[in-house]
Amino acid sequence: MSHNIGNLISSLRTALSASDGNAGRLTLTVSQPPAQPADNGTPRAAAATAETQPLLLHGSGGSVMAQPAAAVAAAAEAGLAGLGSGELTGQQAVAQAAPEEGSIAAAAEQHRLSNLHSSVDLRAVALALERGLPYATLLLFLFVSSHLAGLAIFGFLTYVLYRLNAVVRAQVALKQDRRAGPLLGVAGVAALQVLLSLAALHRQDVAGNLVLAGRARPSKFWEVIFAVAVCDTLLRYLAVLLKVCVLLAMPVDSTARFRRRGQVFTAVEYSCALYRQLPPAPLWYHFFSSAAGSSFMATGLSGAYLLVKAQQFFERAALAALAVQQVAVRGYGGTPSAEEMQEAGGACPICQDAFRAPLRLSCGHIFCADCCCEWFERERTCPMCRAAVGPANKKFKSKSDGSTPLFPTIF
Secondary structure: OHHHHHHHHHHHHHHHHHOOOOOOOOOOEEOOOOOEEEEOOOOOHHHHHHHHEEEEEEOEEEEEEEEHHHHHHHHHHHHHHHHHHHHHHHHHHHHHEEEHHHHHHHHHHHHHHHHHHHOEEEEEEEOOOHHHHHHHHHHHHHHHHHHHHHHHHHHHHHHHHHHHHHHHHHHHOOOOOOOHHHHHHHHHHHHHHHHHHHHOOOHHHHHHHOOOOOOOOOOOOHHHHHHHHHHHHHHHHHHOOOOOHHHOOOOOHHHHHHHHHHHHHHHHHHHHHHOOOOHHHHHHHHHHHHHHHHHHHHHHHHHHHHHHHHHHHHHHHHHHHHHHHHHHOOOOOOOHHHHHHHOOEEEEEOOOEOOOOEEEEEEOEEEEHHHHHHHHHHHOOOOOOEEEEOOOOOOOOOOOOOOOOOOOOOO
């Protein structure tokens, strides 16, 4: 197309150079008369008529007539032919691009189909879940209706435990302002819940399961779950009773005593958690031994359960030993000598005052005992050098707020 337009421009330049050399700007006007009918009645082409028409050139010196009309017409025809061929070329390009796009889409579809075995169609999964939701709802309704009494008992016991736990934590946070009335109320409600549960579930021998001497051994899966959950819930009620006794027996009149009571709460909680690992073991051991179809399978399942249970028990035993050791040691250090206090400067680095009940940590730094109390509730390191001065077990967490877990130990 650009080549044809160049031919047209060169022809125009040739026509202008053949005319008078008038100076100034030139304006090219091509006059084309109306189409005249040919001999057969059809109009003639505009290019054929333009062959006999002169070119009128307007300039600053006047108007001149240029006669190379045949050359200009030929160039115009060449330009129009070039434009036409350009249109055809563009259409051909679009026609050629369409199959290419179709081939790309076909290749993408083939790639998707070839990789179906190695990928997951999330839409299909979501659609399957949506279709199965009504049936799952029916099964859930059937389960709830079949175990309505057991679920109601467990839900009620858990809700009451949640309320008692909130009261105990609030009284612990009051420190020396704690009141004996709410604590006695918590103790009474907890004891009443334990007695009523033992009386209502005497056929399941819950009392025997609490002391590892139960005779009733359920053989169905959901019956075992219920027996273990109720037994563990009652043990948590007993843990709340122990913490209420600690609150009543250990009044707080200083920061050191508050920290000491927090250590006792931690020891009580970890000790109760250790004992709570024991009652489920006989029930699940009997279930795995009787539920298996063969003696070989029963031995394997019950043995695997005992191995996993032993591992968890020893982990809890290590945590309980650290908590009891923390209470027995009465701190994370010892009493410094007069020379050590003089070398330390005679002032606590935290409060910048004279030492009050000085405590020398295992790293050698000396602080006031009260200044270290709140720090050791969050960290088990020295406030200055960050050396570890507490229990080395990362799973050991302080339970000084007096809280009791709400979730039971099932296995």
